[in-house]
Amino acid sequence: MAHVSLTAQTRTEFGNGPTRRLRRQGLVPGIVYQSGGDSLPLALPGHDLKRTLVEGRTAVIDLVVGDARPQPVLVKDWQLHPVRGDVLHVDFQQVDLKVEIEAPIPISLVGNSVGVRDGGVLDQPLREVVVSALPDSLPDHIEVDVSELQVGDSLTVADIQVPQGVTITSEPETVVASVLAPTVEAEAEGDEGGAAVEGESESGAGETSDE
Template identity: 40%
Template sequence: MVNVLKATERTSDRRSQLRELREQGGIPAIIYGYKTDNTPISIDNGEFIRTMREVGRNGVISLDVDGKKLNVILHEYQEDPIKKEVIHADFLAVDMSQEIEANVRVELSEDAEGVRDGGVLQQILHEVVVTAKPDEIPEIINVDISGLGIGDTISIGEIRGNYPITINHEDDEPIATILAPRVEAEPSEEETETEKAADSENTDTEEKE
């Protein structure tokens, strides 16, 4: 079942009206894409947050613009850096039978064997670009790293077959690796003797005082 989000077409982009819209709990937005002219709209902030929680970042939404429904996905959004509130949203109208590109977040699951042995996990790829039909785009790409030991790396080629979509990256592109633990170098004999001499000088100075 596709979630419905109600919207109203806007007739103005004047700053004063956009500010008033936000103050009243709305978000200015725009629709473009499949069989759709660029259309400025407004949506309710609370309804938008509720819908995105239910469908996820890449979920398909039925956008009801004054009674006309369009299948869309959230393409981009702008957020106030201080208030952390969405201040503008771009919706892409899609043809459900045609593949599109989308960015999908990468999450690592399970503790790696190498981390338990003291290694340091480094996630290199946090997002991947995929191609799929709109309703087949996953919310996240989950990568199991439990078998990685110190010095091991997991790459795109090793997860490609886990999802029935096209991952638009080279097979050898690394996702995560386990680095060897840092080992502090032992001080050399010369450094040790220098430290002892410095300590001795400090002691002599303190005794004279």
């Protein structure tokens, strides 16, 4: 995966007041956790940061801080405004491109399953999987084909195919996706059965009364 470039400046003021001033200037506070060194507080252009998160949050970022040489980092975490969706804070982790790391990767279901065409409901209890790989080999997402799933079938982590150089470290028995039997029809049948029982009960009561 190609690297993404991002520039930043060091941040020397902290607290609510300086942070609000940064955001009014269109900047986002952040931090880089450096391997074997102190963490580095940053201020990043909000527009560029949001574009970076959209284009590839698992991609290696060549982060340039001031006049320093670019350093490879990965997005570790970020916080969003609950209403506007603006990035409020971001954490980066410095990485060694020659050392494997673990990272969560989103799962994308593809295909129209047989079970869904037969009226079943597709359920996806697992939205991401943890993998181990070199930073440059981390996929942006992992596709899981559900085309062959019938009602009652499921796929687990063990069924996922990943690119060469990528190893899944999540529990292999964890269910990724399944096709559930439709519940609406079952509920409707139950209601009809209940109505019939009520009708029979009323009829029986009437016959007893006539006697």
